[in-house]
Amino acid sequence: MTAVPASADGKIDGPDNNQPKPPVSMSTVGGTKLGRVGTQVNLGAGAPVLPKKLSGRSWIVADAESGAVLASHNAHWRLPPASTLKMLFADTVLPKLSKDEVYKVAPTDLAGVGAGSSLVGVKENLTYSVHDLWLGVFLRSGNDAVHVLSEMNGGVPKTVKDMQKHAEELQALDTHVVTPDGYDEKNQVSSAYDLTLIARSGLQKKDFREYCSTVSAKFPGDVQKPKEGEKVEKDKNGDPKRDSFEIQNTNRLLTGAPGVTTYKGIAGVKNGNTTHAGATFTGVAERDGRVLLVTVMNPSSTEGQAVYQETARLLDWGFSAAGKVTPVGELVPPKSARTNVSPSPTAAGADSAGAGTATGPAKLAATNGEGTGGAGTALAVAGGVLVVLAGAVFLVNRRWPLPDLVRRRPRE
Numbered sequence: 064m065t066a067v068p069a070s071a072d073g074k075i076d077g078p079d080n081n082q083p084k085p086p087v088s089m090s091t092v093g094g095t096k097l098g099r100v101g102t103q104v105n106l107g108a109g110a111p112v113l114p115k116k117l118s119g120r121s122w123i124v125a126d127a128e129s130g131a132v133l134a135s136h137n138a139h140w141r142l143p144p145a146s147t148l149k150m151l152f153a154d155t156v157l158p159k160l161s162k163d164e165v166y167k168v169a170p171t172d173l174a175g176v177g178a179g180s181s182l183v184g185v186k187e188n189l190t191y192s193v194h195d196l197w198l199g200v201f202l203r204s205g206n207d208a209v210h211v212l213s214e215m216n217g218g219v220p221k222t223v224k225d226m227q228k229h230a231e232e233l234q235a236l237d238t239h240v241v242t243p244d245g246y247d248e249k250n251q252v253s254s255a256y257d258l259t260l261i262a263r264s265g266l267q268k269k270d271f272r273e274y275c276s277t278v279s280a281k282f283p284g285d286v287q288k289p290k291e292g293e294k295v296e297k298d299k300n301g302d303p304k305r306d307s308f309e310i311q312n313t314n315r316l317l318t319g320a321p322g323v324t325t326y327k328g329i330a331g332v333k334n335g336n337t338t339h340a341g342a343t344f345t346g347v348a349e350r351d352g353r354v355l356l357v358t359v360m361n362p363s364s365t366e367g368q369a370v371y372q373e374t375a376r377l378l379d380w381g382f383s384a385a386g387k388v389t390p391v392g393e394l395v396p397p398k399s400a401r402t403n404v405s406p407s408p409t410a411a412g413a414d415s416a417g418a419g420t421a422t423g424p425a426k427l428a429a430t431n432g433e434g435t436g437g438a439g440t441a442l443a444v445a446g447g448v449l450v451v452l453a454g455a456v457f458l459v460n461r462r463w464p465l466p467d468l469v470r471r472r473p474r475e
Contacts, residue, residue, distance in 0.1 A: 082363065085120070089139035090237055090256075094392025097138040097256060103391040104134035110387035114376035118364035120341075121255040122373070124381040127263055127347060127354040131390035133381050135255070138392070141237045142360050144253035145335025146181065146204045147343045148245035151238065151253075153200060153274070154265040155229040156216050162194040162270065164215075172214045173207055177246040180206035183282060183310060190302065195283055201274040202312045203282075204335070209244040219243060234395045235260045247339035255358040260394055262332045262345045262356055275331030278318055281307040315371045316346055322367045326375050332356075334370070342370035348378050355381045 091098035104113060113134060121137040132138070170187045183198075183205030185191065191211070199208030213222040222243045230238040235257035241248040253261075265271040284306035287296060296304040312318050314334050316326040328348040335343040341361035348355055357377045362369040 083120075085137045085140045089137070089141075090254075092139070092234055092236055093132065093256060093395050097132065097135055097392040100137060102134070102136045103138070105389035105391060106384075107387045107389060111380060111383045114373075114380055116364065116366070116376060117373055118362040118369065119255075119359040119373055120363070121358075121360040122377060123255040123259050123356075123358050124377050125259055125263075125356045125394055126381075126385065127266070127356045130263075130394035130396075132392040132394065133355075133384060133388050133390060134377075135391060138256040139237055139254050140360075141239075141252040141254055142343075143247060143251060143337065143340035144238075144245055144258060144360075145247075145337040145340035145343045146245040147258050147333050147335040147345055147358075148238075148240070148243075148251070148253060149200055149204065149209065149335075150258065150261045150265050150333045150345065151226050151230060151235070151240070152209060152212075152222070152243045152245075153197070153271055154261055154268070155226045156212055156222065157197070157265075157268055157270055160193045160212065160215055162192065162197070164193045165190050166193070166196075166211065166215055168211055169214075172211050175219060176206050176210050177242075177244075180244070180246060181313075182207045184284070184308070185211055186285065189283070189286070189305070191283060197270070197274050198277065198280045198310065199282060201333070202277060202280060202310045204313055204333075206244040206246060213243050230257070230261070232399060233257075233260050233264055233397050245335055245337070245340075247337045255360050256394075258343075258345050258358045258360075259356050262347060262358070263394055264397070265332070266347060272331070275314075275333060276317070277312060279309055279311045282310045284308050314344075314346070315368055316344075316348075316375060320368060320371075323371050324375075326378065336370075344370045344374050346374050346378065350382045353382060353385055355385075357381065 085100050087100065089098045089100070096103045102113065106112070117136070119136065121140045121142060123135045123138045124133045125131065126133065167190045168185055168187050173185065173187060176182070181204045183203040185196070185199065185205065185207040193212070193215070196208040196212050199205035200212070210219065213219045216222045216225070219242070223240050226240045226243060230236075230240065235253070237252065237254035237257045239250055239252050241251035245251070265275075286303045286305050289296070298304050314329075314331065315323045316329045317331070319325040326346070326348060328350045330347055330349065332345045332347050343360045345356065345358040355378055357374050359370050359374050359377065362373050364373070366372055
């Protein structure tokens, strides 16, 4: 990638401005504290202090079910998202295409893929199932697969428009979409807060959960070349048989890597890395029945695989601190969900962590089914599924209920 690094306000950084500062005024969606510059955390009795080795320009730790934000740092700073934007692409387009649909790739489908893009190896004039292409998106972060799926959705411009509309529906208002794949483009931005909202929405979709937690898979390759004197073998559809090759997920907390240990309980979500954005990552993990989401954007540390190391530290902290901190904000529900909440919900931008206000699982467990507003929507238990990965059980759910209707599915 050859794009010049830029700050969140779109100004190009010169040689004397390599470390841009967050804007003084940021969005307050989810709580006034989330719009403040710097680290926001309210430690209670017995709560561990935040990890020392944190260099991300922006990060957030949130309870995926209650929506409570346990801690944040410049949560609404609008920064280039890199391939974490593919979470929004998937959350937008996945429901529109049947995974069994087969598509023959035209040369024009790949014409818009940016130079230096991450690729899974899609070839023109060959056919792929939608399922194959989603594996290419989630595992290899393939911009080629994104562009083909975008064409199947009506083209890149339409897909960008659809993504922007969906971001607004989710109240991910820091997000401005220019490309569907997260490739560096001027004014393409998101925030740690928005990426966490988007991941939370995506995780309610079964296919999204399965793809983002897949460690490795087979991907279709070129047509097999017959040996001399032999005929081309055909598959069950009568098409020439093709070779396949293995692809592995680029999420290093899921697969491990030199210097990075697989994180116990990890189950996705998406990583990214470009010149403009630096390293970005949103991860979800479960421990002892609690599910946390962490997003880290552009760490400046020279530590190897810093974005994963810092995410792991924040996950460890979040699991230890849960129940011992007062939330500094909330993950707000989608706009459409707000039509169903109680007469006095917490308004976007209000400080949901005010004194005397109970939020999070403790509040949810105490409710009796009558609308109360509060910590925003949680992930539903009705229709939830269990995904077993690396010895951990990850509980996720499928719909946006009222927060006071949330009940955990009993463990199986």
